[in-house]
Amino acid sequence: MTASAQAPNTQLPASSANLDTSHKVSIALDQRGYDILIGPGLLDEPATWLGLPKAQVAVIVTNETVAPLYLERLSHQLRAHYTRVEAVVLPDGEAYKDWASLNKIFDHLLAQACDRKTVLFALGGGVIGDMTGFAASVYMRGVPFVQVPTTLLAQVDSSVGGKTAINHPLGKNMIGAFYQPERVVADLDGLDSLPPRELSAGLAEVIKYGPIADAEFLAWIEDHLDALLARDKAAMAYAVKRCCEIKAWVVGQDEREQGLRAILNFGHTFGHAIETGLGYGEWLHGEAVGCGMVMASDLSVRLGLMPAEFLPRMHRLIERAGLPVLGPALGIERYLELMRVDKKAESGEIRFVLIEGLGRATMRAAPDPLVAEVIQSHCR
Amino acid sequence: MTASAQAPNTQLPASSANLDTSHKVSIALDQRGYDILIGPGLLDEPATWLGLPKAQVAVIVTNETVAPLYLERLSHQLRAHYTRVEAVVLPDGEAYKDWASLNKIFDHLLAQACDRKTVLFALGGGVIGDMTGFAASVYMRGVPFVQVPTTLLAQVDSSVGGKTAINHPLGKNMIGAFYQPERVVADLDGLDSLPPRELSAGLAEVIKYGPIADAEFLAWIEDHLDALLARDKAAMAYAVKRCCEIKAWVVGQDEREQGLRAILNFGHTFGHAIETGLGYGEWLHGEAVGCGMVMASDLSVRLGLMPAEFLPRMHRLIERAGLPVLGPALGIERYLELMRVDKKAESGEIRFVLIEGLGRATMRAAPDPLVAEVIQSHCR
Numbered sequence: 001m002t003a004s005a006q007a008p009n010t011q012l013p014a015s016s017a018n019l020d021t022s023h024k025v026s027i028a029l030d031q032r033g034y035d036i037l038i039g040p041g042l043l044d045e046p047a048t049w050l051g052l053p054k055a056q057v058a059v060i061v062t063n064e065t066v067a068p069l070y071l072e073r074l075s076h077q078l079r080a081h082y083t084r085v086e087a088v089v090l091p092d093g094e095a096y097k098d099w100a101s102l103n104k105i106f107d108h109l110l111a112q113a114c115d116r117k118t119v120l121f122a123l124g125g126g127v128i129g130d131m132t133g134f135a136a137s138v139y140m141r142g143v144p145f146v147q148v149p150t151t152l153l154a155q156v157d158s159s160v161g162g163k164t165a166i167n168h169p170l171g172k173n174m175i176g177a178f179y180q181p182e183r184v185v186a187d188l189d190g191l192d193s194l195p196p197r198e199l200s201a202g203l204a205e206v207i208k209y210g211p212i213a214d215a216e217f218l219a220w221i222e223d224h225l226d227a228l229l230a231r232d233k234a235a236m237a238y239a240v241k242r243c244c245e246i247k248a249w250v251v252g253q254d255e256r257e258q259g260l261r262a263i264l265n266f267g268h269t270f271g272h273a274i275e276t277g278l279g280y281g282e283w284l285h286g287e288a289v290g291c292g293m294v295m296a297s298d299l300s301v302r303l304g305l306m307p308a309e310f311l312p313r314m315h316r317l318i319e320r321a322g323l324p325v326l327g328p329a330l331g332i333e334r335y336l337e338l339m340r341v342d343k344k345a346e347s348g349e350i351r352f353v354l355i356e357g358l359g360r361a362t363m364r365a366a367p368d369p370l371v372a373e374v375i376q377s378h379c380r
Numbered sequence: 381m382t383a384s385a386q387a388p389n390t391q392l393p394a395s396s397a398n399l400d401t402s403h404k405v406s407i408a409l410d411q412r413g414y415d416i417l418i419g420p421g422l423l424d425e426p427a428t429w430l431g432l433p434k435a436q437v438a439v440i441v442t443n444e445t446v447a448p449l450y451l452e453r454l455s456h457q458l459r460a461h462y463t464r465v466e467a468v469v470l471p472d473g474e475a476y477k478d479w480a481s482l483n484k485i486f487d488h489l490l491a492q493a494c495d496r497k498t499v500l501f502a503l504g505g506g507v508i509g510d511m512t513g514f515a516a517s518v519y520m521r522g523v524p525f526v527q528v529p530t531t532l533l534a535q536v537d538s539s540v541g542g543k544t545a546i547n548h549p550l551g552k553n554m555i556g557a558f559y560q561p562e563r564v565v566a567d568l569d570g571l572d573s574l575p576p577r578e579l580s581a582g583l584a585e586v587i588k589y590g591p592i593a594d595a596e597f598l599a600w601i602e603d604h605l606d607a608l609l610a611r612d613k614a615a616m617a618y619a620v621k622r623c624c625e626i627k628a629w630v631v632g633q634d635e636r637e638q639g640l641r642a643i644l645n646f647g648h649t650f651g652h653a654i655e656t657g658l659g660y661g662e663w664l665h666g667e668a669v670g671c672g673m674v675m676a677s678d679l680s681v682r683l684g685l686m687p688a689e690f691l692p693r694m695h696r697l698i699e700r701a702g703l704p705v706l707g708p709a710l711g712i713e714r715y716l717e718l719m720r721v722d723k724k725a726e727s728g729e730i731r732f733v734l735i736e737g738l739g740r741a742t743m744r745a746a747p748d749p750l751v752a753e754v755i756q757s758h759c760r
Contacts, residue, residue: 056727099479110550113721113728138518140723141545141556142636165521170490176521177557256522341493343520347436348493 013245015216021188021233023241027160027248029255032180036160036244040233042187043070043148049077052182053144055117058082061105061132062123063092066150069193074123074148082119086112090128095281097127097167099175105135116140119182125151125198126158126285130173133164137179147184151194152202152236153286155186156209156243157264161251167280171341172272178256186244188236200322201286203228204267206239207317208293209246212263215358217242225320262344263361266353267293270327270375273338277330290323291378296352298374299366305356327379332372339371393625395596401568401613403621407540407628409635412560416540416624420613422567423450423528429457432562433524435497438462441485441512442503443472446530449573454503454528462499466492470508475661477507477547479555485515496520499562505531505578506538506665510556513544517559527564531574532582532616533666535566536589536623537644541631547660551721552652558636566624568616580702581666583608584647586619587697588673589626592643595738597622605700642724643741646733647673650707650755653718657710670703671758676732678754679746685736707759712752719751 022039042048058078062071067089078085088108090101109118122132122145129147136145147159165176191199206228210218220242221228227235247264254261271292274283283291297314300306319325330338339350349365356362402419422428438458442451447469458465468488470481489498500523502512509527516525527539545556571579586608590598600622601608607615627644634641651672654663663671677694680686699705710718719730729745736742 115726138555175518
């Protein structure tokens with residue numbers, strides 16, 4: 001199967017980079033569309049929190065790193081709308097994206113007799129967003145939730161589009177649901193306090209959107225990478241907005257990943273193997289995706305889909321973003337084995353998201369020996 | 381809120397009791413309708429298994445009691461359609477309807493590198509059906525599944541309508557999803573080997589459909605209870621068909637339990653309290669529902685919704701079916717506490733499904749002292 005980003009009858013929204021720092025991007029889905037609010041200062045702005053589902057109780061799910069920075073501020077805003085505002089504070093990190101953490105959320109909700117109108121708020125990065133969304137999708141068979149992403153990675157990718165999941169020891173994001181939030185609130189001020197490693201991890205997902213969907217955006221990122229690394233507000237606002245626009249366009253056409261949506265996983269097949277192979281939490285997700293994009297770019301070139309110069313171009317950009325470009329030495333067999341349980345695999349055949357023209361992705365299988373060469377070339 | 385079974389613009393399908401032993405009932409849902417096949421000998425009939433989703437692998441989930449009776453027979457049929465037919469055999473009982481069992485299914489699926497086309501088959505009673513359906517809904521964010529209910533309770537109720545769940549120590553069915561099967565195969569021969577206690581538990585759910593939706597069916601059950609207890613094929617076929625018709629009619633109007641669908645929980649608010657209070661597995665679910673219907677009938681009378689003779693009529697029928705009519709002595713406060721975390725509760729107010737006319741249900745709150753009197757009157 002080939003899922004090309006150039007779907008018929010649809011047009012990627014036009015790009016407009018200007019000095020605005022606040023944007024709204026709408027996700028269009030039957031009956032369940034929602035808005036992504038992007039800008040500085042949103043968290044403390046009462047208007048941000050108007051019009052959400054009514055309930056007695058709001059439960060904020062967050063982690064030990066994020067709680068000291070934002071929990072009281074968000075609670076303060078929500079107290080204007082909910083009789084009780086409670087918090088579940090989980091340990092920080094991908095290693096805790098598991099059933100035990102999920103169950104802590106359920107324990108709290110049930111111990112506090114939270115009913116099925118309760119609204120959950122995911123305050124944190126991708127791990128908190130994925131887990132809270134999954135908890136919301138299955139608690140009493142579904143309660144509403146709101147994404148409040150505090151990392152760049154979550155703002156440009158994981159908080160948008162309704163993919164939720166936890167990890168299983170045998171595979172990343174293997175247990176989950178498609179479940180859409182009521183709203184996404186991406187406060188750009190949150191990025192100021194992000195550790196450099198997290199910023200780079202987020203930039204991996206930003207870079208991703210260029211080769212799969214928008215050649216001009218790829219060039220823009222190359223031109224503005226220094227501004228992004230310096231956390232320039234206008235550059236960051238445009239990058240987050242453009243990523244969300246592209247993701248909204250893809251998800252609007254293929255919410256449940258029957259085809260097109262898989263292109264958002266560029267670099268992720270190799271990346272998930274790295275994450276699972278090392279044990280969750282060793283590398284950040286974005287770091288694994290960065291390295292995975294180098295490998296997937298190389299595979300695109302080796303299959304003759306892209307000219308040779310595409311690999312060094314991607315390699316340079318990913319390295320400049322502060323991301324690893326060499327994978328861990330797991331052994332080639334272990335890489336292949338881990339990739340065979342990837343969700344995109346079918347009948348044991350690994351399927352890769354590859355680039356077949358700048359701004360155009362495709363999904364296809366590749367011969368094992370070629371994949372082995374790619375791994376060999378980009379591992380320590 | 382009042383959710384009446386007499387919804388506007390819809391008509392419960394007419395009833396026709398005859399000597400046929402095979403029926404087909406269709407569930408109409410946008411894009412995801414499916415058929416319930418009812419009859420003797422369906423399991424061993426190749427035509428039963430035609431037209432299901434294509435895949436390399438089928439995984440049958442069953443339990444230690446059911447496996448010796450049906451696993452090889454179902455596997456034999458499925459080998460005509462799938463390259464690999466595998467089995468996950470779980471311990472039997474409501475006590476095992478938990479995360480640990482669910483995770484055994486995931487462990488198997490991932491260890492065998494089952495991809496997201498894999499079809500799951502739930503071979504067993506309500507516990508197996510609920511767990512397998514939930515596993516299917518979240519494995520790789522959703523794989524197809526087929527219900528093969530082997531108990532009366534599962535055939536008339538739990539396998540139909542797409543409610544899936546596991547229990548949490550603090551509440552029954554608290555973690556789950558709405559997720560529809562591809563087909564339901566109710567082989568009536570399976571009922572021949574059912575222990576008498578399981579047969580009675582199934583009859584509780586059969587009886588339920590009378591007072592909530594069909595006064596004539598209630599009278600039919602009273603007239604044919606001896607034939608049902610004797611497992612007469614034609615009587616059983618009609619009972620299963622009529623229950624499925626009523627359930628299909630309800631679910632077709634309110635798949636996600638925004639209102640009407642809650643009437644299917646007649647007797648369940650008291651019943652879930654009994655199950656959770658005693659510890660899962662002490663009473664069968666149907667036994668708890670039987671006793672719960674006596675309590676809910678009494679509450680309907682005490683609230684003036686039904687004439688006094690309704691209580692002894694329900695009491696007699698439930699007792700004749702071999703079901704308990706006295707609840708365990710958990711203490712009134714414990715009953716109330718357990719019912720406040722019922723999924724239908726809102727803002728700590730318990731909401732009951734009550735009868736307000738034969739064949740017509742409603743949902744409403746009731747004063748705690750009145751509920752206490754009801755519990756007092758029907759407990760050991």
